[in-house]
Amino acid sequence: xxxxxxxxxxxxxxxxxxxxxxxxxxxxxxxxxxxxxxxxxxxxxxxxxxxxxxxxxxxxxxxxxxxxxxxxxxxxxxxxxxxxxxxxxxxxxxxxxxxxxxxxxxxxxxxxxxxxxxxxxxxxxxxxxxxxxxxxxxxxxxxxxxxxxxxxxxxxxxxxxxxxxxxxxxxxxxxxxxxxxxxxxxxxxxxxxxxxxxxxxxxxxxxxxxxxxxxxxxxxxxxxxxxxxxxxxxxxxxxxxxxxxxxxxxxxxxxxxxxxxxxxxxxxxxxxxxxxxxxxxxxxxxxxxxxxxxxxxxxxxxxxxxxxxxxxxxxxxxxxxxxxxxxxxxxxxxxxxxxxxxxxxxxxxxxxxxxxxxxxxxxxxxxxxxxxxxxxxxxxxxxxxxxxxxxxxxxxxxxxxxxxxxxxxxxxxxxxxxxxxxxxxxxxxxxxxxxxxxxxxxxxxxxxxxxxxxxxxxxxxxxxxxxxxxxxxxxxxxxxxxxxxxxxxxxxxxxxx
Numbered sequence: 001x002x003x004x005x006x007x008x009x010x011x012x013x014x015x016x017x018x019x020x021x022x023x024x025x026x027x028x029x030x031x032x033x034x035x036x037x038x039x040x041x042x043x044x045x046x047x048x049x050x051x052x053x054x055x056x057x058x059x060x061x062x063x064x065x066x067x068x069x070x071x072x073x074x075x076x077x078x079x080x081x082x083x084x085x086x087x088x089x090x091x092x093x094x095x096x097x098x099x100x101x102x103x104x105x106x107x108x109x110x111x112x113x114x115x116x117x118x119x120x121x122x123x124x125x126x127x128x129x130x131x132x133x134x135x136x137x138x139x140x141x142x143x144x145x146x147x148x149x150x151x152x153x154x155x156x157x158x159x160x161x162x163x164x165x166x167x168x169x170x171x172x173x174x175x176x177x178x179x180x181x182x183x184x185x186x187x188x189x190x191x192x193x194x195x196x197x198x199x200x201x202x203x204x205x206x207x208x209x210x211x212x213x214x215x216x217x218x219x220x221x222x223x224x225x226x227x228x229x230x231x232x233x234x235x236x237x238x239x240x241x242x243x244x245x246x247x248x249x250x251x252x253x254x255x256x257x258x259x260x261x262x263x264x265x266x267x268x269x270x271x272x273x274x275x276x277x278x279x280x281x282x283x284x285x286x287x288x289x290x291x292x293x294x295x296x297x298x299x300x301x302x303x304x305x306x307x308x309x310x311x312x313x314x315x316x317x318x319x320x321x322x323x324x325x326x327x328x329x330x331x332x333x334x335x336x337x338x339x340x341x342x343x344x345x346x347x348x349x350x351x352x353x354x355x356x357x358x359x360x361x362x363x364x365x366x367x368x369x370x371x372x373x374x375x376x377x378x379x380x381x382x383x384x385x386x387x388x389x390x391x392x393x394x395x396x397x398x399x400x401x402x403x404x405x406x407x408x409x410x411x412x413x414x415x416x417x418x419x420x421x422x423x424x425x426x427x428x429x430x431x432x433x434x435x436x437x438x439x440x441x442x443x444x445x446x447x448x449x450x451x452x453x454x455x456x457x458x459x460x461x462x463x464x465x466x467x468x469x470x471x472x473x474x475x476x477x478x479x480x481x482x483x484x485x486x487x488x489x490x491x492x493x494x495x496x497x
Contacts, residue, residue: 035102038144039198041191041209046073046099046106046142050080050092051183054295056168056303057176059114059123066115067123069182073097074107082115088295099188104145110138110165112182123178126152127160127169136178138165142186145199147229149186156232159247160305161268168303181302183263195226205236227257231266249306250483255352262309269306269482273416274317274349276339277358278324278390286320287312289405296409300463304477311353316346327359329369332387335359336371340385354419354485355385356412358393365392366411368418379423384485386415400459410452410459417453417464420480427474429454448473 038044050069059065064087069080073095080093099106112123128135140151148155153165160166163186167179190197192212201209205218205225215224218235222242225235233239233253241253249269251259256266264270277286290312301308311317319339324331340355341347350372366388370380388411396407417430424431429446436455437443443456449472451465452458467475 037101039101041198042189044099044101044144045096045189047096047187049094049185052090053092054088054181056179056299059178068113068115069093070111070113071095072109104143106142106144108140108142112180123180124167125165125180125182127166144188145197147188147197157267159268161265166305173303196229222254223257227260250486251352259352270309271306272309272352273354273356274311275356276317276319276321278321278360287318292405293409296405297412324360326361333371336385351486357387359387359389361391362387362389365389368415379418381484382487383419396459410462413452413462414458419485420482421484422453422476422479429472446472451476
């Protein structure tokens with residue numbers, strides 16, 4: 001009897017242990033997921049570089065803004081220093097923080113603030129409507145598997161550009177809503193420092209995560225792997241980048257890559273302008289002058305998500321031309337050949353850059369021209385250059401009681417309008433010789449054409465018209481053709497020596 005009882009007890013205990021073990025294993029299967037380390041070679045850290053901040057609107061009434069940034073990474077708050085009384089800040093701030101290696105998505109929120117004595121004010125850096133929920137901030141999701149982020153900013157088809165938030169993108173271009181723009185980059189560390197995360201290298205591209213692949217062109221389409229990955233192209237399949245122009249800015253993907261160190265983006269319109277000059281006498285350093293011009297001229301274009309890049313020394317611009325009391329058209333062509341294309345050695349710039357030249361004196365006082373193809377006078381297809389003279393700039397500065405950077409900026413925008421195909425007589429208010437004279441009918445006839453292309457407004461309005469002002473107005477912004485400056489034939493105006 002005792003033996004039977006012992007067997008029963010042992011059997012019951014065995015069954016109970018089996019049930020407990022089985023239940024425990026089933027619970028683990030249902031409630032426990034094995035976590036994946038997305039990069040076993042490193043402890044993953046996320047870095048956000050803030051590259052630039054610029055204000056479009058008048059945010060403070062008595063001074064320029066006092067900017068600071070609030071950044072949230074997985075709900076952890078970081079706050080920058082305050083940049084006082086400035087409309088623009090460059091090379092702003094960098095944050096690096098540890099993130100979980102086994103959770104793919106990192107939540108990021110970017111806020112731009114103006115510091116005030118009594119109440120800080122949130123600036124608008126989002127293309128969402130201001131009064132929508134979170135309509136002024138950038139909310140992003142960064143994937144540590146792919147190294148790509150999405151949300152209010154994204155890499156494929158974003159007209160404001162990848163790594164750029166623009167408050168004017170919500171349609172508030174001509175409303176004061178504290179619109180600003182902010183430029184940033186987000187990236188994680190990886191073992192070989194080639195900007196390709198471990199998961200992408202091992203699971204998608206089949207490259208070695210311990211070997212730096214920077215600059216490699218696996219598909220022989222002349223674009224390296226890291227650029228194609230960043231903008232959503234396949235670095236393993238040949239693509240016709242020399243004929244891709246997704247944003248219709250006349251820069252193909254190869255040209256976009258070649259200018260990417262200046263922030264060019266294949267899905268956002270970009271303009272490049274090189275500036276050379278004859279030295280100013282008894283005035284500030286010319287480069288400092290053109291730095292101010294560069295800031296002024298950016299605003300109207302950047303509001304429209306057209307980024308304006310002015311080279312005053314970063315690549316080949318900012319050259320000082322030997323002085324000449326008066327420059328003829330032939331001499332200006334010679335300058336173009338020597339300082340822009342460098343006698344053909346840098347002819348590649350012809351399809352990317354426009355060219356501005358400031359001389360001591362020329363007749364007429366400013367005009368557009370094409371340095372290498374017919375027609376070479378200002379209004380025909382292929383026009384990619386313009387010349388201004390210092391004497392006229394000085395005279396307009398005195399007449400309007402404005403500083404020289406103000407006058408030059410307006411003239412740059414006017415002449416660039418011709419480079420975009422807005423030309424004399426088309427529309428009728430453009431370059432009308434009588435529109436700047438209140439004693440002539442044209443002054444009133446074209447008053448609604450509120451454009452820098454109208455002589456009535458050339459030094460009063462730093463903008464093209466949007467066609468919304470009534471009779472005889474014209475929508476310049478809709479009409480500009482960023483391909484107008486490209487070659488139209490191969491018939492040179494002059495032969496290289």
